[in-house]
Amino acid sequence: MSALLEVQSLTAGYGRIDVLHDISISVGTHGNVGLFGPNGHGKTTLLRTISGLLKTKSGTITFDGKPIANASPRSIVDMGLIHVPQGNRLFPDLTIAECLTLGAYTKRARADEAANREKVVKIFPKLAERWRQKVRTLSGGERQMVSIGTALMGSPKLLILDEPTLGLAPKIKEELCASVLDISKGGVPLIVVEQDVEFLLELSQHLYLINHGEVATEIKPGETMDHAEIMALYFGQ
Numbered sequence: 653m654s655a656l657l658e659v660q661s662l663t664a665g666y667g668r669i670d671v672l673h674d675i676s677i678s679v680g681t682h683g684n685v686g687l688f689g690p691n692g693h694g695k696t697t698l699l700r701t702i703s704g705l706l707k708t709k710s711g712t713i714t715f716d717g718k719p720i721a722n723a724s725p726r727s728i729v730d731m732g733l734i735h736v737p738q739g740n741r742l743f744p745d746l747t748i749a750e751c752l753t754l755g756a757y758t759k760r761a762r763a764d765e766a767a768n769r770e771k772v773v774k775i776f777p778k779l780a781e782r783w784r785q786k787v788r789t790l791s792g793g794e795r796q797m798v799s800i801g802t803a804l805m806g807s808p809k810l811l812i813l814d815e816p817t818l819g820l821a822p823k824i825k826e827e828l829c830a831s832v833l834d835i836s837k838g839g840v841p842l843i844v845v846e847q848d849v850e851f852l853l854e855l856s857q858h859l860y861l862i863n864h865g866e867v868a869t870e871i872k873p874g875e876t877m878d879h880a881e882i883m884a885l886y887f888g889q
């Protein structure tokens with residue numbers, strides 16, 4: 653698996669506090685990477701540092717062959733690395749249609765706007781039924797669909813999803829998981845942070861357990877680990 657994203661010896665955090673300590677991960681051009689681990693141990697911080705929202709203190713990040721550590725989030729999105737943060741952060745007074753249009757603002761994505769909109773509607777047919785509805789009137793699940801749909805409008809070469817199923821009711825969660833699997837089958841590689849281990853195992857070929865801001869365990873593509881072993885790692889049994 654050749655690397656699309658390579659994070660090497662990364663240290664980052666908030667103010668004088670380091671949250672990530674010498675962390676290294678690699679994401680290939682095929683297959684998905686799953687990050688899991690206890691709450692508050694640095695998964696979101698790692699994703700935010702990769703997408704330029706947090707500065708690195710040391711280490712390197714390379715995406716699509718180019719260094720991106722400390723580059724602006726905008727230029728990182730322009731390159732095709734798109735991050736859907738935890739707890740959808742959409743503008744509440746925009747309609748679904750307006751959010752999707754906004755997602756295609758980069759020059760690279762504008763060329764594919766119509767085709768990407770079609771893809772989004774195919775993956776999330778529910779959105780087409782509510783095209784002119786404002787975000788603030790949507791359910792949590794629908795908002796998550798808009799968040800991911802907006803990211804897809806940016807023609808991602810790599811899509812980052814931070815806990816996409818968080819807080820969703822079982823039926824809508826199932827629907828969202830199926831859509832995320834469709835996105836992956838459509839050829840977009842993913843980095844996913846997810847608490848639902850079953851879903852994470854179904855989706856990911858490469859797993860990292862993040863503990864105390866470090867990679868505690870790596871399960872490489874081709875290495876198998878069953879649900880019970882993952883749970884044992886997760887809960888430290």
Ligand SMILES: Nc1ncnc2c1ncn2[C@@H]1O[C@H](COP(=O)(O)OP(=O)(O)OP(=O)(O)O)[C@@H](O)[C@H]1O
Nearest residue numbers: 666671689690691692693694695696697698738862
């Ligand atoms: N804006 C911030 N300022 C200061 N400290 C922060 C900030 N955001 C997160 N932290 C701290 O960084 C540490 C790692 O948090 P992070 O959100 O990266 O963990 P996580 O593994 O993603 O957890 P979760 O699954 O709960 O989102 C925690 O101790 C948290 O309190």
